[in-house]
Amino acid sequence: MSETVESSQKRWGHLRKVLERPGPFCHPEFEPSSEILDFIMTSCKILIIGAGGLGCELLKDLALMGFKQIHVIDMDTIDLSNLNRQFLFRHKDIGSAKAEVAAEFINKRVAGCYVTPHFCKIQDYDEEFYRQFHIVVCGLDSIVARRWINGMLVAMLQYENGVLDQSSVIPMVDGGTEGFKGNARVILPGMSACVECTLDLYPPQVTYPLCTIANTPRLPEHCIEYVKVITWPKENPFNTALDGDDPQHIGWIYEKSMERALHFNIPGVTYRLVQGVVKNIIPAVASTNAIIAGICATEVFKIATSCCVPMNNYMVFNDVDGIYSYTYEAEKKENCLVCSQIPQELPIKDPSLMKLKEIISLLCESVIYQMKSPGITTTIGGKNKTLYISAIKSIEEKTKDNLNKTLTELGLKDGSEIMVADVTSPTTLVIKLKFMNNDVEMN
Amino acid sequence: MIKLFSLKQQKKDGEASPRSGNPKKASAAQLRITKDINELNLPKTCTTEFPDPDDLLTFKLIICPDEGFYRTGRFIFSFKVGPNYPHEPPKVKCETQVYHPNIDQQGNVCLNILREDWKPVLTINSIVYGLQYLFLEPNPEDPLNKEAAEVLTNNRRVFEQNVQKAIRGGYVGGIYFERCLK
Numbered sequence: 002m003s004e005t006v007e008s009s010q011k012r013w014g015h016l017r018k019v020l021e022r023p024g025p026f027c028h029p030e031f032e033p034s035s036e037i038l039d040f041i042m043t044s045c046k047i048l049i050i051g052a053g054g055l056g057c058e059l060l061k062d063l064a065l066m067g068f069k070q071i072h073v074i075d076m077d078t079i080d081l082s083n084l085n086r087q088f089l090f091r092h093k094d095i096g097s098a099k100a101e102v103a104a105e106f107i108n109k110r111v112a113g114c115y116v117t118p119h120f121c122k123i124q125d126y127d128e129e130f131y132r133q134f135h136i137v138v139c140g141l142d143s144i145v146a147r148r149w150i151n152g153m154l155v156a157m158l159q160y161e162n163g164v165l166d167q168s169s170v171i172p173m174v175d176g177g178t179e180g181f182k183g184n185a186r187v188i189l190p191g192m193s194a195c196v197e198c199t200l201d202l203y204p205p206q207v208t209y210p211l212c213t214i215a216n217t218p219r220l221p222e223h224c225i226e227y228v229k230v231i232t233w234p235k236e237n238p239f240n241t242a243l244d245g246d247d248p249q250h251i252g253w254i255y256e257k258s259m260e261r262a263l264h265f266n267i268p269g270v271t272y273r274l275v276q277g278v279v280k281n282i283i284p285a286v287a288s289t290n291a292i293i294a295g296i297c298a299t300e301v302f303k304i305a306t307s308c309c310v311p312m313n314n315y316m317v318f319n320d321v322d323g324i325y326s327y328t329y330e331a332e333k334k335e336n337c338l339v340c341s342q343i344p345q346e347l348p349i350k351d352p353s354l355m356k357l358k359e360i361i362s363l364l365c366e367s368v369i370y371q372m373k374s375p376g377i378t379t380t381i382g383g384k385n386k387t388l389y390i391s392a393i394k395s396i397e398e399k400t401k402d403n404l405n406k407t408l409t410e411l412g413l414k415d416g417s418e419i420m421v422a423d424v425t426s427p428t429t430l431v432i433k434l435k436f437m438n439n440d441v442e443m444n
Numbered sequence: 445m446i447k448l449f450s451l452k453q454q455k456k457d458g459e460a461s462p463r464s465g466n467p468k469k470a471s472a473a474q475l476r477i478t479k480d481i482n483e484l485n486l487p488k489t490c491t492t493e494f495p496d497p498d499d500l501l502t503f504k505l506i507i508c509p510d511e512g513f514y515r516t517g518r519f520i521f522s523f524k525v526g527p528n529y530p531h532e533p534p535k536v537k538c539e540t541q542v543y544h545p546n547i548d549q550q551g552n553v554c555l556n557i558l559r560e561d562w563k564p565v566l567t568i569n570s571i572v573y574g575l576q577y578l579f580l581e582p583n584p585e586d587p588l589n590k591e592a593a594e595v596l597t598n599n600r601r602v603f604e605q606n607v608q609k610a611i612r613g614g615y616v617g618g619i620y621f622e623r624c625l626k
């Protein structure tokens with residue numbers, strides 16, 4: 002009850018004006034009501050991935066917008082160089098977990114807000130953890146992590162007779178910045194373009210042609226990249242892989258890069274630049290983070306309240322020269338490896354009799370699949386296992402014995418997923434095995 | 445645009461999780477490499493070797509060119525596909541010492557699609573063809589081995605002799621090359 006009282010406080014008057022009155026710009030199905038503010042304050046659970054530059058902004062924005070049940074996850078600890086823009090951190094916090102310090106700061110500063118920190122990798126949690134959230138918002142600098150959470154949210158979709166159950170959709174709002182450029186997007190997994198659909202849009206890592214850095218370096222970056230790619234593996238100075246966080250390693254690269262720069266008469270190699278090139282750091286601009294996070298937070302608010310139609314669905318922002326922004330609809334890829342998959346089930350009568358080669362003939366002969374030469378893999382106990390691939394001689398030889406093994410012998414269980422690649426399908430199909438004779442014995 | 449949350453179905457907490465305990469799912473990189481490998485369409489000069497058939501991310505490519513300067517040799521490349529494939533290209537190294545303008549002594553290969561011109565639509569097959577082309581048309585314009593490039597530009601006969609010498613095993617320009625005859 003205290004929340005109802007709280008939501009009627011003067012502090013939230015501006016939100017009530019938006020949520021309790023209709024207006025010409027509202028979502029067509031919007032029904033103004035005082036329950037919406039209650040929903041935000043009591044039930045709506047948001048996950049923020051990343052507590053860095055964007056994450057700090059997102060936490061502050063969402064907490065001040067009235068969201069009270071916020072979780073934040075980040076595996077990093079605070080570094081001196083974060084303090085200029087990651088404003089929830091102070092000098093004394095250096096070395097502490099970003100997620101924990103950020104949560105504590107917000108909990109102290111914003112009355113009634115309760116932020117739960119998770120100091121770990123997103124990969125440490127499974128579906129059960131992610132299912133509890135209404136909306137996931139990302140402020141990440143890693144494409145691997147984006148692809149991972151995207152895959153997770155798509156994997157959690159439920160279909161009934163091939164039709165998406167919309168209550169299983171967890172929207173993802175994703176922000177990214179790079180210097181003076183940024184982007185924000187709204188992903189409704191299974192419904193609109195996902196991260197994997199638009200993989201081409203993410204800028205590739207800056208790389209220089211190998212021959213340029215080897216023979217005709219012009220920039221200080223060329224000299225550093227040369228030492229990183231060629232000299233380090235050649236001389237292997239510390240008998241270990243290059244670690245961008247090890248000052249000794251950076252020092253060595255710096256020295257060698259200076260020598261090379263001197264030789265080619267190239268000015269501009271500094272210790273900081275070496276760090277930047279080795280760790281692939283793009284300078285972060287606080288105001289860009291603030292703008293992108295503000296846009297993301299607004300989208301979270303629109304989705305959570307339905308008061309306004311969310312952005313459709315990809316916005317780019319650039320203030321290098323004036324201010325430019327453009328929003329367009331990134332299209333869902335028909336053959337997206339991740340989100341075009343409607344989980345398919347393959348009923349298996351008796352897994353202790355059914356052999357792998359019979360599954361292959363089934364895939365080739367069935368009217369639905371009509372495959373030509375399917376390659377099949379699976380995961381058993383979290384490990385990849387190749388069941389059979391005929392196209393590659395060395396794999397064929399090592400896996401052909403599997404053809405005569407039964408599914409039970411291969412370690413496949415009820416609910417196991419097999420990955421099937423074939424020229425007839427633009428993607429690798431994920432097919433779930435459903436054992437028919439198991440229901441009784443299992444219980 | 446749908447309205448995602450009706451306020452009635454706001455409780456997600458404590459909901460039974462029928463799919464929990466599922467084995468780890470295959471990653472997008474894994475799904476994509478499975479497709480790439482199953483559809484590898486190798487030219488007749490190339491073969492692959494997978495030391496562990498369960499690991500499709502680590503393998504070797506063996507090229508035995510049937511024409512050009514390198515037709516008598518056998519060259520081995522190692523491929524390592526990372527978790528960010530196909531956003532990032534695989535790491536490819538030449539494991540055979542070769543006298544070639546675009547390959548250095550450490551096995552680094554200067555092929556544009558392995559670095560600056562990589563795009564997610566490209567496949568393992570594209571790289572195989574790219575590497576094969578390097579042996580048919582070594583490119584002295586973008587050298588990694590400057591000496592070899594200069595010889596190729598100035599005197600193709602000497603270049604051809606150097607290539608043969610290196611393939612049979614021996615010293616070229618003070619560097620020892622191990623024998624890699626077919």
Ligand SMILES: [Zn+2]
Nearest residue numbers: 195198337340
């Ligand atoms: Zn997709």
